[in-house]
Amino acid sequence: MARTNPTHRRITLHDVARYCGVSYQTVSRVVNNNPHVSKETRRRVLRAIKDMNYQPNHVARSLVTRRSNLLEVITFGSNHYGPSQMVAHVERAARLQGYNLILTNISEMSLDEIRAAINSLSGRLVDGLIMITPVTGVEFEELADLCDGIPFVMIDTQLGSTTPSVVINQRYGSQLATQHLIDLGHRAICEISGPLNWHGAVARHESWRATLAAAGISPGQSAEGDWTAVGGYQAAVRLIESRAHFTALVAGNDQMALGAMRALREAGLRVPQDVSVVGFDDIPEAVCFEPPLTTIRQDFDLLGSQSVEYLLDLMKRPDTPLQQRVLYPTLIERQSTLPPALS
Amino acid sequence: MARTNPTHRRITLHDVARYCGVSYQTVSRVVNNNPHVSKETRRRVLRAIKDMNYQPNHVARSLVTRRSNLLEVITFGSNHYGPSQMVAHVERAARLQGYNLILTNISEMSLDEIRAAINSLSGRLVDGLIMITPVTGVEFEELADLCDGIPFVMIDTQLGSTTPSVVINQRYGSQLATQHLIDLGHRAICEISGPLNWHGAVARHESWRATLAAAGISPGQSAEGDWTAVGGYQAAVRLIESRAHFTALVAGNDQMALGAMRALREAGLRVPQDVSVVGFDDIPEAVCFEPPLTTIRQDFDLLGSQSVEYLLDLMKRPDTPLQQRVLYPTLIERQSTLPPALS
């Protein structure tokens, strides 16, 4: 079996310089595309670099430039669809901009955990930080303190927060969902919410209530789920067992909608004839659910690129205004919603 | 709005040393838990470190030690369930071992893309590399060459390959699925495979054929999907339209099983009464499918920790034997499979 060669002194600037009889500074200039080097020497040096397979040492470079071309993303709950999508798209956007990404997923959304995550990197000269903080518990001031000096932007934090951040307007999304049901003629609309320590969950929850209130409808019951299909199933069972009457159900995400539909079916209720259901996220599978799910689509791709772009602005021009950039979700109508049956 | 402070000279070893009247080397010793320092000075230095909030500079340290405590994971297709699970669990395992993770997702599984990914990091002194290479196209020799010197392990590569790697035995999993259907009495068993340039897809496909052959059954039709629910739907439609007779269907993953079930239902076929379906992966939603899906569970958690562990072995002891570690999946029986109807 072949084996790699672990002892291997790297080629340095000096090696290349000696090889083609110039000073290390000249080689450095060529590497960095400095214009002050003659056509002829540049050619020779480039040739040598190729011949010797020279790779600049990023570490040494970082030590002097104090930049690393490294971004860190600290995320919580990346086993959920939303956060994992965000990470994926942030990575793509960062790489497109020439940055590498360090990924840290924390298991508990506490200041201590975040502190540990930041500190473990703090000596590493990360150029910027993206935090995916979908749950409550940490305030901007504390974070700014922790990062001390290194620019950061948050994703999926509370709407209206004064933190530099990019968010999707969850209130608007939930309003879209609820209004859609109202427009169809529903008046008894229950909800399965996400865990209420998540910003997105409370935003969607409150907006559901507010939208109903604005239409002069009193809200149906609400049950709290945990984002998973099984959690949605259990929440729906609770709703059904409470004997609440409802003709429509808004779920905090598509997985819970899936679970809820299973519970409804088991209770002898048909979707959408007896109960309309609308989800949130538009996961790729939603179109193949039984029935295909009406849901709210979030543009995670845009969210990722926007936040990287914003972070880069912050890094390059420290006077970039701190703001919250807000994106808007859209309604995707499929077959899980119908006007209520005339009873 | 509060603002972070971008200009901020870091505290160094020398600062701490001056502060408590010892040499920088002594401080270095304290930081590195070197025993050759008296109890009293250690106490004083530790106190100073805390007071001044000194954070060792990893970059400077890396420059001299030639180690970075950084692992890289290069992944392909991380938008799919399997790869994304692997990344998540690798990250967790790495962090538990005190390593940070650089994440690079490549969009095309070509040697060029991989080369770019490795080179962009090569000067960064990554200590080790994990490659998630679920598709064909790249050989070990080429990779070893590319990495030149830095230890790596591959995940999800071809079973039986001579590369240092950790894999789940897909053949065995598919055998489990197919045998389960045979045991129930099925004889007409079709397949929806994953894209056949993925190792896992061909392994499952071939094992499906082999298991049928071993039981003296001639294989039903096979249609190629793309791992997504929609792809599974389309593949199932093709199967149905070909007028092939079958009482059971094995799908390459759970999403495609979901799509297939939708297609079957639309064609007036009931699952499992008319057609049994078995999936692969056991995604969390599978239990809430209609009907709950019989499937094959893969232990991605173990896969992640095993590969990090193996990589660390390789890093610490370069004479660690190069091998392929193999994990085994299990069958999860739910309600999408039944003996065939007596026709």
Add this chain to the structure above:
DNA sequence: ATCTTATTTGTGAACCTTCACATCCAAAAG
């Protein structure tokens, strides 16, 4: 008191770059 030995502490160099500046040379201008 003197010589060993062990323990604690300090010094110089190295790791590989980039930055700021000095030097050199040739061509243009006086």
Add this chain to the structure above:
DNA sequence: CTTTTGGATGTGAAGGTTCACAAATAAGAT
């Protein structure tokens, strides 16, 4: 022919740490 200018190249230092070794101190043995 001398001076000025500007581009090409080289030199020394710095960035913050660790390593190998030297020095200083303390304790023990003769």
